Amino acid sequence: MPLVFDHLVINNHFALEATRDLFAALGFTLTPESHHSLGSMNQLVMFNGHYLELIGLPRHGERIRQELLDSPRGIDGLVFRSADAAATARQLREQGFTVQPVQHFSREVAADGERGEARFSTVRLAAGSFAAGRVYFCQHHTPEWVWRAPWLSHANGVAGIEALTIVSQNVEQEAQAWQQLGAPDPAFQLQLLTPPAWHNDSAGLVSVDESRPSQFTTIHFRGGNASMLIQAARNAGLPLHQRPGRLLIAMPAIHTLLEFRL
Numbered sequence: 001m002p003l004v005f006d007h008l009v010i011n012n013h014f015a016l017e018a019t020r021d022l023f024a025a026l027g028f029t030l031t032p033e034s035h036h037s038l039g040s041m042n043q044l045v046m047f048n049g050h051y052l053e054l055i056g057l058p059r060h061g062e063r064i065r066q067e068l069l070d071s072p073r074g075i076d077g078l079v080f081r082s083a084d085a086a087a088t089a090r091q092l093r094e095q096g097f098t099v100q101p102v103q104h105f106s107r108e109v110a111a112d113g114e115r116g117e118a119r120f121s122t123v124r125l126a127a128g129s130f131a132a133g134r135v136y137f138c139q140h141h142t143p144e145w146v147w148r149a150p151w152l153s154h155a156n157g158v159a160g161i162e163a164l165t166i167v168s169q170n171v172e173q174e175a176q177a178w179q180q181l182g183a184p185d186p187a188f189q190l191q192l193l194t195p196p197a198w199h200n201d202s203a204g205l206v207s208v209d210e211s212r213p214s215q216f217t218t219i220h221f222r223g224g225n226a227s228m229l230i231q232a233a234r235n236a237g238l239p240l241h242q243r244p245g246r247l248l249i250a251m252p253a254i255h256t257l258l259e260f261r262l
């Protein structure tokens with residue numbers, strides 16, 4: 001199965017606003033807050049063909065998504081594109097994966113003075129299929145209400161997401177599991193590192209949870225205005241480290257590292 005990257009999810013539990021404010025401070029454009037029919041809420045950082053989803057839970061919501069509470073704060077979801085959710089579910093079962101029933105949901109969208117509805121169908125692998133976090137496939141029924149021109153440019157000059165780092169205690173076994181899932185999209189790469197290699201690569205800005213065998217740790221962005229990002233990170237009190245062609249900014253509260261490949 002070709003793995004076409006759709007989006008990454010940062011789980012914030014009940015602190016969506018705090019994470020949103022940090023991304024906004026770093027010069028990212030964020031979509032307005034929107035509420036899913038499932039009971040969660042989100043704001044997105046949009047790029048051409050993919051996006052970063054900041055997801056959270058309303059403090060006084062009538063419905064609470066238990067799978068979000070059961071997952072740690074930070075990068076907890078890797079989502080690939082599906083053209084037909086039902087067909088994707090069948091193919092995943094044929095590949096030996098256990099999948100949850102196809103889920104249909106929506107959220108209202110306000111954009112350009114108009115209101116509409118973004119509708120989705122998702123196929124989620126059973127919890128624990130990948131130790132690093134939730135993995136699923138998303139079919140967009142109304143992409144016109146997700147990708148809007150005003151949301152696609154960012155003051156910091158970042159052009160997109162091109163990779164995700166996974167820290168694993170058994171890199172070889174982890175790699176085999178991802179290979180079983182499908183062929184990677186050349187435009188989006190998964191980087192697998194051991195904890196010692198990760199400590200060196202991350203300049204020690206963020207620690208990993210040693211009780212977990214595997215976890216998502218770093219979002220790698222393409223491009224960015226280094227001087228603007230550095231000043232913004234300093235103003236926000238975020239740890240940073242600069243190397244030739246790379247800028248690392250940590251968000252310790254959500255155990256996440258951002259790398260900007262300049």
